């Protein structure tokens with residue numbers, strides 16, 4: 019039996035029982051549409067979450083902490099300059115820089131205003147690899163020159179008290195703040211955001227010595243202002259390691275000995291490739307350090323979403339399995355009703371494989387047509403849900419809550435075809451096994 | 462060698478404790494060109510014998526050889542191919558497919574043999590025209606009389622140019638006039654050399670056959686050659702009714 023003849027025969031047969039075929043197809047349509055909608059929604063959610071997260075840091079940066087910072091049961095050596103050299107030798111690493119945070123007491127001052135920021139010392143040579151996006155100035159660090167995050171300028175306010183030495187003032191300790199809104203409610207910001215580019219700000223350091231409290235003011239020139247990333251980093255102030263050394267030396271009253279103590283934190287910059295970054299992260303972790311990278315957070319988010327997607331897809335697939343039972347039922351009924359016709363087909367020379375092909379093709383056709391309609395319905399509904407949902411949730415324009423991966427419609431249609439085919443197996447066997455003599459005699 | 466050779470043919474149905482002997486030792490030789498009528502009371506095994514000849518049923522015992530095919534040795538696929546090429550069936554209840562037109566019904570057997578659609582349409586059209594249904598090619602069965610439907614069925618049985626045409630009470634559902642039309646058709650076919658084996662209860666049909674076999678309880682009890690082998694269709698009531 020030729021494919022064309024099979025096709026025409028199937029079309030004629032489905033057309034003949036179209037009422038029932040349409041009803042049976044509805045099950046497939048619903049199941050396929052459900053798969054498309056649920057997976058599109060969860061992919062959309064995943065995309066927007068991962069998007070948000072990716073803003074919090076360059077994806078190829080890995081922050082490495084020495085073991086001692088977290089209780090010290092680490093086997094790794096400290097993050098000494100020679101350890102940094104070792105990290106640089108790892109495959110896929112582009113550059114490594116100390117990423118040392120100033121730990122003394124300090125207040126930022128600009129004219130009569132007070133502000134704050136987390137001060138980090140980094141290796142100026144590594145600057146090009148940090149991929150800093152600047153809104154103003156250039157990414158250069160020299161003596162007394164700093165690069166500040168976009169949030170620093172908006173953090174200034176009138177000094178409330180004169181007792182800046184109390185420790186209540188902002189210090190180098192990182193504050194968990196996301197965006198200027200959170201910060202505004204925290205400090206009574208009475209000033210407009212300052213454009214500090216090119217300006218000189220004062221860093222007022224405080225230390226306790228035998229003679230009591232001592233202050234020292236360091237002048238910092240803002241060589242560049244970073245574009246906003248929306249994360250903590252917006253409140254960072256980067257200076258050269260050399261400058262940080264001298265701040266620390268005054269604050270601690272001794273020069274830091276990195277060769278002996280090691281840095282508390284370094285930044286590893288890997289190649290711009292998620293897999294490489296992950297591999298590098300793993301290697302560093304294996305060496306006994308603690309690591310943190312946006313890529314690994316995104317990675318674990320992705321695997322959580324993969325599970326969510328699988329569960330939702332599974333739930334929707336159950337709808338399709340129910341539809342498969344519907345197809346099987348319709349086809350069994352059809353075999354019963356067309357018993358004489360099957361007998362006739364056999365009498366005029368249809369082979370078992372021909373009879374088999376006809377019924378399998380009919381069942382598959384119900385599956386695949388339902389699948390195509392279901393995909394179309396699902397895509398349309400998913401878009402509508404996306405529009406409604408973003409109106410309700412109020413996401414910024416541009417972010418979508420519905421993402422349909424390209425493989426999804428293809429998968430859904432192939433899946434419904436396979437479901438139809440499988441559903442057709444039992445009815446087709448019943449048709450094949452009919453005894454032609456009895457079939458022809460049946461009413 | 463004869464067209465059909467049947468030796469010691471048995472077909473038993475086992476139903477619980479009882480064994481139904483639908484065919485109980487049939488020996489029969491049929492030559493090319495015969496118009497054989499199978500008669501006998503209900504349950505005597507006529508249909509069973511016909512289905513055997515058509516390769517629809519397999520013997521319990523014995524041998525049946527048709528045009529060189531030893532049917533008891535063919536598997537399902539082999540039997541299907543045998544039915545495709547060697548036999549044509551006409552049934553009491555036409556068994557046309559209601560959604561197909563007359564032409565589509567007639568060409569349907571060729572769908573399974575891989576003949577091209579053009580060739581199929583051509584042959585079906587010719588055959589239907591020959592049988593006087595040239596103006597009914599695109600009619601559906603429901604739009605035709607019983608006699609016309611049965612003529613479509615006869616055309617379908619002939620489309621593969623079979624060695625044997627098998628009919629199981631083909632006039633059983635027809636009134637005597639349309640029955641006569643079909644009978645006339647058979648006679649004409651037989652004159653062209655077509656072998657026919659027809660099960661019938663109608664003694665009139667037997668009159669026009671070349672040979673009549675009577676069955677009883679699964680055996681042949683009478684086998685008579687018709688003296689008047691070729692009744693003149695001009696004188697037959699069939700032709701009169703057609704004119």
Ligand SMILES: Nc1ncnc2c1ncn2[C@@H]1O[C@H](COP(=O)(O)OP(=O)(O)OP(=O)(O)O)[C@@H](O)[C@H]1O
Pocket residue numbers: 456474476481482483501502503504505506507508509510
């Ligand atoms: N599938 C079957 N199972 C059991 N017995 C059967 C089966 N088919 C036929 N028989 C029996 O075999 C015998 C012969 O049946 P068959 O159909 O050949 O009779 P027939 O001569 O064609 O009768 P009729 O003139 O009524 O059509 C009958 O007794 C019938 O009951």
Ligand SMILES: [Mg+2]
Pocket residue numbers: 507508509629
């Ligand atoms: Mg019978």
